[in-house]
Amino acid sequence: MALTEPEAKVLGALPTSKAAAALTVRELGRETRLPETSIRRALLRLARSGLVVATLHGPARWRSTERGRLVIFKPEYREYAGVAR
Numbered sequence: 001m002a003l004t005e006p007e008a009k010v011l012g013a014l015p016t017s018k019a020a021a022a023l024t025v026r027e028l029g030r031e032t033r034l035p036e037t038s039i040r041r042a043l044l045r046l047a048r049s050g051l052v053v054a055t056l057h058g059p060a061r062w063r064s065t066e067r068g069r070l071v072i073f074k075p076e077y078r079e080y081a082g083v084a085r
Helices: 003-011 025-032 038-047 066-072
Strands: 053-054 063-064
Touching: 003 025, 003 038, 003 066, 025 038, 038 053, 063 066
Parallel strands: none
Antiparallel strands: 053 063
């Protein structure tokens, strides 16, 4: 699955460590400087692809899955890994 730029930015902004805290949509907005609608759309597609998961309590906090961590470190997306845009 090829990621769009907003999807790559969102996935790259999520912590890559399992121990790190998951992020809310608002926190992702501050990290990526994307509008919340773009972030929600990206998270929905990433979740459907198994690259991110949300916590079960609200407000939802998002984290990348093992598969998502593998994808963001592929050469074509590495520039987005751990970098706030």
